[in-house]
Amino acid sequence: MKTYQIPVSNTWWLKKKSYFFFVIREMTSLFVAGYCLFLLVFISKAAESQQAYTELLVSLKSPVSILLHLIFLAFILYHAITWFNLTPKIMVLHIGEEKIPDGLIAVSIYIGWLAVSLIILWIIFGG
Amino acid sequence: MSESIELEIFRYCPEKDAEPLFKSYQVPFREDWVVLDAINYIKDELDGTLSYRWSCRMGVCGSCGMMVNGEPKLTCSAFLRDYSSGKIRVEPLQGFPVLRDLVSQMDDFINKLTKVKPYILRNENGEKQVEEGEYLQSPAQLAKYKQYTLCINCMLCYSACPIYALDSEFVGPAAIALAQRYNMDSRDQGRKQRQEVIAGHEGIWQCTFVGECSVVCPKNVDPAAAIQRAKVSSTMDFFKGIITLGSKE
Numbered sequence: 001m002k003t004y005q006i007p008v009s010n011t012w013w014l015k016k017k018s019y020f021f022f023v024i025r026e027m028t029s030l031f032v033a034g035y036c037l038f039l040l041v042f043i044s045k046a047a048e049s050q051q052a053y054t055e056l057l058v059s060l061k062s063p064v065s066i067l068l069h070l071i072f073l074a075f076i077l078y079h080a081i082t083w084f085n086l087t088p089k090i091m092v093l094h095i096g097e098e099k100i101p102d103g104l105i106a107v108s109i110y111i112g113w114l115a116v117s118l119i120i121l122w123i124i125f126g127g
Numbered sequence: 128m129s130e131s132i133e134l135e136i137f138r139y140c141p142e143k144d145a146e147p148l149f150k151s152y153q154v155p156f157r158e159d160w161v162v163l164d165a166i167n168y169i170k171d172e173l174d175g176t177l178s179y180r181w182s183c184r185m186g187v188c189g190s191c192g193m194m195v196n197g198e199p200k201l202t203c204s205a206f207l208r209d210y211s212s213g214k215i216r217v218e219p220l221q222g223f224p225v226l227r228d229l230v231s232q233m234d235d236f237i238n239k240l241t242k243v244k245p246y247i248l249r250n251e252n253g254e255k256q257v258e259e260g261e262y263l264q265s266p267a268q269l270a271k272y273k274q275y276t277l278c279i280n281c282m283l284c285y286s287a288c289p290i291y292a293l294d295s296e297f298v299g300p301a302a303i304a305l306a307q308r309y310n311m312d313s314r315d316q317g318r319k320q321r322q323e324v325i326a327g328h329e330g331i332w333q334c335t336f337v338g339e340c341s342v343v344c345p346k347n348v349d350p351a352a353a354i355q356r357a358k359v360s361s362t363m364d365f366f367k368g369i370i371t372l373g374s375k376e
Contacts, residue, residue, distance in 0.1 A: 002141040003224035003232055008292045015197070019289060022337045086336065089352040090359060097270040 021082075028079035031072050084109045130156040132207055134165055136177065137218040139225050147225065149216070150174075156207055162215060163191050163202040166229075179229035186345055189281030193229050194218040199286035199343045220286040222295070236282055239298050242324045243306035248317025262314040275308035275353055277346040284340035284350050296329040300340035300350035303331060307353040310360070326361045334358075 013019045045056045059065060087109050088102035131153045139147035152173050154165045163181055170177050181191040184203045191202045196216055207215070223231035247262075249255075255262065284300035291297050306325050310318045325331055334354045341351040 001226065001232075003226055004139050004141070004144075004147055005224050006147075006218075006221060008289075012289055012292065016339075018339055018342065019337065022335075022339075026335065086338070086355075089338075089341075089349070090355040092352065092356060094267065094270055096267045099270070 025079065025082045028075040028082075031075035032079055035072050035076060080113070084113070132156040132165070132210075133214045134162075134169065135214060135216045136166075136169070136229070137216075137225075138177075138228055141227060158208050160207045161203055162193075162195055162200070162205045162207065162217065165207060165215075166202060166217065177229075178227045187279060189279035192220050192281045192283050192286070194221055194286065199283035201281060201283070201345050204345060220282055222286050222288070222292040223282070231282075233282065235295060236280070236285060236299070236302070239302040240280070240305065243298070243302045243321050244317060245302075245305040245309060247309060247312065247315045248320060250316045253316050264313050268313040271313075272308050272311035275304050275311070275348055278305055278308075278348045278350075279346055281345065283343045283345065284348075287339035287343040289337055289339075290333055290335060294329075294333065297333045298324060298327075298330050300334075300354065301348075303334075303357060304348055304350035304353035307357050310357070322361070322364075325357055326364075331357045331361065 009015075013023045042056065046053045060069075085106060088105040091105050093100045093105070132155075134152045134154055135149045136152060137147055138144075138150045152169045154168045154173075157164070163184065166177070166179055167181075170179075179191070179193070181203065182188040183190070186201055186204045189201070192199060193202050194200070194217070195202060195205050196210060196212075197218075199220060202217070217229065219225045219229045219231045223233070223235070226232050278301055280301060282301065284304075285291050288297075288300055291299050303325060306321045309315045310321060331354050334351075336351060336355060338351045341347075341349045344350065
């Protein structure tokens with residue numbers, strides 16, 4: 001039987017707000033991966049020599065580096081927050097017949113995030 | 128007729144059209160009319176050649192799904208009064224081959240639905256004899272999967288899914304949600320049989336969690352959640368396999 005297949009354009013992701021933000025969310029993984037690579041470089045420089053480590057620290061204080069860090073921070077925050085907000089869909093918990101509200105699951109994730117961040121800050125500045 | 132509204136309808140006749148075209152119709156605007164009423168008016172009063180599917184008119188049968196101004200909708204639940212632009216564009220559901228006008232070919236969805244075995248399966252020796260009575264289930268066990276039982280197979284979720292539009296091999300939201308419905312049913316023992324399809328190459332791992340399937344679902348089934356939960360279960364299987372070194376259960 002003859003049928004007609006409506007073609008999908010390459011710009012499908014620009015046609016709906018939700019598709020656009022989905023593509024942005026997916027794209028932000030590149031920033032997460034990129035920063036992980038940077039941290040690996042950072043560790044290898046620290047292991048290389050005191051001088052290499054000091055040079056890296058100096059270059060990190062440059063305006064370009066600070067700007068790049070801010071851009072990465074924005075995208076990584078977007079990545080983390082959008083995924084945290086989706087967590088209640090994945091973690092569906094029941095107490096008896098009652099489902100634990102989505103909001104409560106999301107809040108617990110944010111509290112966990114805050115706790116881990118505070119521990120890291122304490123290790124860096126207070127430990 | 129005091130007030131009217133324009134409906135721009137996707138028309139495609141396989142016998143004579145190589146490409147589809149849009150045809151405009153003026154229909155009366157009535158506060159209590161839904162898009163399906165307007166399409167029925169066109170069929171009855173203006174152009175009897177228009178083809179489309181519908182049945183219950185009350186959001187239960189899932190037959191009248193169409194794209195209304197680019198959004199997958201049950202046309203029996205989409206009120207004219209909610210479209211203030213003065214023009215409504217109606218197209219067949221996105222992602223499926225068009226048979227004629229607003230009628231999509233459902234074969235692919237039906238085949239996928241069949242593949243996931245959406246019914247209670249028991250192990251070879253797990254079937255109870257009639258005299259042994261029913262398979263009992265507590266309200267708490269029912270609550271775990273009840274949401275997924277509400278699917279009416281309207282296919283709006285497939286139409287909203289860009290993954291399915293780009294790769295029609297993807298098993299898709301409703302079929303996976305229904306598989307998950309039975310996998311989570313305490314009376315069922317068929318998860319292993321469904322895993323082949325669900326965790327296979329065209330199954331859950333194709334989904335990148337766009338989430339639109341759940342947004343457009345008229346019954347709040349939340350297929351996106353079902354798929355992600357199936358991913359969690361499959362991941363657990365993987366790790367269990369490592370811990371037990373792949374030994375058989």
